[in-house]
Amino acid sequence: MVISMTGFGRSKVVSGPYSVNVEIKTVNHRFSEFSIRMPRQLLKIEEKIKKKLNQHIRRGRVEVFVTLEGEGTVTRKVHVDWKLIDEYYQFLLDAKKKYNLEGNVSLAELLGLDELVHIEESEMGNEELETIVLTGIEEAVILLKQMRLAEGEELKKDITANLYQLETSLLDLRKYAPFVVQVYKERLTKRMQEFLNGQYDESRILTEVAIFADKADINEEMTRLCSHIQQFLQTLEDNEPIGRKLDFLVQEMNREVNTIGSKANDSNIAKKVVEMKSLLEKLKEQIQNIE
Template sequence: MVVSMTGFGRSKRSNDSFSVTVEVKTVNHRFSEFNIRMPRQFNKIEDKIKKKLSASIHRGRVEVFITVEGEGLTDRKVLVDWNLLDQYVDSIERIKEKYGLDHGLSLQDLLMSEEIILFEETELGNEDLERIVLEAIEEAALSVKEMREVEGKALENDIVTQLKSLQTIVGKLTEMAPEVVSLYRDRLTKRIHEFVENGIDEARILTEVAIFADKADINEELTRLNSHIEQFRSILTLLEPIGRKLDFLLQEMNREVNTIGSKANDSKIAKEVVEMKSILEKMKEQVQNIQ
């Protein structure tokens, strides 16, 4: 089954106290990679979040954004360094006494000292909130999966069209292959006619043609190409990640096409080889986005 690596999903869950929004975006990537941005209080359930996502997203770069709104998400405290405060007040009084200063120490003066009075904010854990987050993750991941499957269907339709075009050219080359040897025999005979006055050594011509036919024989490559095309179609139906398999198979197909181009010394075949390379390049672009 063809599944694209490009997708987006969004989910919003809430209760009386909290509102959780999850957005999941996926793009193509060689492996499976997760990048999760969320409040620090959810770090302890990061593995659970990845497990939820991995259930339906097997390959690609996954970016997750989790935002939480509501009351009681943080615990705020005022911390006073009493020992430092005692020293601070004592020092102020001694300075006033030593230098005859009249200005007194005010509360505002103390509040301006960040070293003495600290405001601490702690993010609270909450089992109900964590449950809502995981539910939102699961829902967003399902939306991503559905979108990736729709995109995958479009990719599959295009790839199948390209495969048909490729197989049509392979059929044409199969018909043209014997003509290459025949044309070479005619050219060789003509050239020998031009340079030999006392007749033609038919055995020599047959030997030269046989050597050329062996070097220029592309039937083996065409047979393998047909096999690869059928295997490609079969892989498209598998209910598992298939992107890497298709990518490897395309490399093999491209290798066969290159061999055909180097072996067949014929302008017509060379033209078809160029067309096949163009088709394979288009298929490669599509396959690189398949899970």
């Protein structure tokens, strides 16, 4: 099954005082990598989030953004440092007495000092909130997977079309390859006749042609290339991550095509090799986005 590594999913779950927003996006990556950004009180369920994501995503860079809204997510309370207030108040009384100062110490003066009185905020974390977050993750990742599957189907169509073009070029090579040796023999015979005024050793020509035929034989490479194409088509139907296997097959096909180009000393085959390498380059680019 062809699944793209590019996708996006978003969800919003509201329950009681809580509102959870989740966004997940994935891009190409050689391995599986997660980046999760969320409030601190949710850090303890990070592994649970990764486990849930792993049920749907096997490869790619995954970026997750979780935000919380609602009064139930944060509690506030007044923190008073009574000991410090006592010391500060006593200091003011002593200073007033020592230096004969006038005036009274007001409550407003004490409240205005952050060291004495300040508001503390604490983020709430409980099982209900964790359940809502995991529900949001599940909904978002399902939407993301649907998008990855839809894009994967489009990739499969393009890849299959390029494979069939590659197979057609290979069939053309199979039909033409046997004539390469015959063309070489005719060319060699003509040159020998011109050089030796029509007198030449037929056995010597046959020997040279046999040597050329052995060096220019591309049947083995064509057979392996045909096998790789069939494996590629079969792999597209596998129900598991196939990106790395397809990448390996493209490398092997490229190796066979390069060998064909280097062994076959013929301009027509050279043109076919260029066409096939162009198709393989397209395949290589396409499979970079497959899980």
